[in-house]
Amino acid sequence: MSKxxxxxxxxxxxxxxxxxEGYRVANWIENFCYLTGSFxxxxxxxxxWQRELLVDAYRLEQDAFGAWKRKHRMAVVCIARKNGKSTIAAAIMLYHLIADRADAQRQIIAAANDRNQARMVFDAAKQMVNASPKLSAVCEVQRDIIRYKDSTYRVVSADAGRQQxxxxxAVSLDEYAFSKNADLFDALTLGSAARNQPMTWVVSTAGPDPDGPFAALCETGERVNSGELVDPTLFYRSWGPRLGDTVDHLDPEVWKACNPSFxxxxxxxxRAASQRSTEASFRIYRLSQFVRGASTWLPHGLWDSLAREDTLKPGEAVVCGFDGSWKGDSTALVxxxxxDLRVFVIGHWEAPADDVHWRVPMADVRAALNEALTTYRVMNLVADPYRWEETLDNLEAEGFPxxxxxxxxxKRMIPATQSVYDACRDGRLSHDGNPALxxxxxxxxxxxxxxxxxxTKEYAASRRKIDLAIAMIxxxxxAVMWREDNGAFTDAPILATWEEDGQVFAYGGSAEFFDDL
Known part of the structure; x- marks a missing residue:
């Protein structure tokens, strides 16, 4: 038996x-590498947990000829952010560049879906080399490559085209959960077939696509760990909940279990992140839990808890949101x-479920827009212009904001969505209980x-409408932006009032509206 x-x-x-071999990898890292960032x-x-990970991933077994070689050729690690995954990946790749005895002329790759992400691991490795007197003495550090004798360590990305x-x-593939396809993964793993003992590290946080390539790789890892599949070349480790597991994302014990560096x-x-982030974001990034893209926007019961009996009175200062369509969908005015950031539905036109020929009554919508703009003090009408450009241009020409x-x-919808989510979670927003909304x-x-x-909709062709939700956002x-721009809320001047059918109307919009009266 060989030794x-x-x-x-x-x-x-x-x-x-x-x-x-993990014991040697661990000792090499501690002897030659320095931390980056805050440390x-x-x-x-x-x-x-890092030492245990290395020992398990670099397990040695004898092949058919009695030679001791690495059991695993691929290590897949699903881990939440803030646990130092980029730092440990960079140190491992430096080991393979300088101290790996399996190859004489080594090619090390730092890879990711986009170049900026790929550079995170590579730049961490550069900083480690520059910080270490011993490593900097033997390595040549350039912008996109680190050289050690005849071996190289460089960065590649999927957005640079097919990597042939x-x-x-050795490869570190970062944040694979956000890759839409497996092209780069295939190019990297298939390209190493001629190597003696290649090692690929796929280190990523879980993502929003439980049907994507990284989720499939993790599922394979789970099946290997359970014994359902046999693949001795694959090593898999995850601390996050499995898809479908029910855990309380607000429980500190769950945080500790899902974060080995806790x-x-x-x-x-x-605790702060759990309050300011959406539940889906927190589960993905802080628990490394795969969350379906079709996860509910607001936590169950939150919207109902914000309902208040109230009516919007003529002359009250508002910001209106408008999301229009022209057929087969719905149009909303909120x-x-x-x-007080209280929400009211003031116009809604939706296609009947059994009428495929339905069209939005555009004349009725225009009338409702004009009525809202003249009944309330509309400080701003925020509108999606698609298919309604002419109507909105005419209103603006009349002096309406x-x-x-x-x-x-x-760039606009993401912060708007977060802003409204925060207002709901903080209880700053309320609504009139409209069932359609x-x-x-x-x-x-x-x-x-x-x-x-x-x-968004659960899928593009879904007939489950969301236009009122968009208009509400x-x-x-x-309204939040108006308050920030204008300081504490103060009553804007009423430019005109009139009475029709015994009802008093007020207008507080642009003065130019009255220039020709």
Missing amino acids: VDPLIARHIPADADFPS AGQRFKLLD GLNPS EILNEEDF ACRIE IESFPTNSL ARHIGNAVLREDKNGARV LAVHG
Whole structure:
């Protein structure tokens, strides 16, 4: 029986359960690597879970010829953010660049879905080299490459096109949960087939797509760990809840169980994040739990708890939100009273479920817009202009305050969605209990990706309408912005009042509206 490589064997404790190169990897990291970020300049002292991870992932077994080799060729780690995954990945890749004895001429790759994400691990490695007198003495550090003798460590990304011709001996693939396809993963893993003992580390937080390539890889890992599948080359470790598991995301014990570095993290930061973030975001990023993109936008029962009996009176200052359509959908007009952020539905036109030929009564909608603008003190009408450009242009030409807000703009909808969510969670928002609005909010689902969170239909062709929810977001976000821009709420001047059919109307919009009267 052949012996384990003496340089590896001397690091393996006598009482070890199995031989592992991980002991050597761990000792090398602690002897040569320095931390980055808040702990920059300090020696890398592995946490217990990090050392255990390395020992398990680099387990050694004898092949058919009696040679000791790595059992696993791929390590998949699903772990929440803030646990130092980029730092440990960078240190592991430096080990493979400098101290890996499985290859003489090594090619190390830091990869991710986009170049900025890929550079996070690579830049951490550069900082470690520069901080270490021993590593900086033997490595040449350039912008996109680290060289050690005839070996290289460089960065690649999926958005740079198909990565062909790669022959990596070790790879770190970061945040794979946000990849839409497996093209880069396939190029990296298939390209290493000619290597002696290649090692691929896929380290990612769970994501919003439980049907994506990383989720499928994690599912395979779960099946391997349970014994359902046999794949000795795959190592899988996760601390987060499994898909479908029910855990209380507000329970500190859950935070601790899902974050192996919790002992050095700030519990108050978790508590604050659990309050200011959406539930889906918190579960994904802080618990590393896969959450379906069709997860409910608001926590169960929250919207109902904000209902108040009230009516909107003529002359009250509001911001209106408008989301229009022209056929087969619905059109919505919602007002948010600026004084107390109370929401009222003032117009709604929705296609009957059994009428495929239904069209929005555009004349009725225009009349309702004019009535709202002249009945209430509309400080702003925030509207999606799609298919309603001419109507909105005419209203603006008449002197009414109109703000174009394309709801397909992620840069605008993501912060607006968060702003309204915060107002709901804080109890600053209330509403008139309109059942159609409640239904549309119940239909709205949260879509999470690398850009952020916003509400949408559960799928594009869904007949479950959400237009009132969108109009409500435009109105509330507009009212919040108006209050921030104008300081504490003060009554704006009423420019005109009149009486029709015994009812008093007031207008507080733009003075230009009255120039020709």
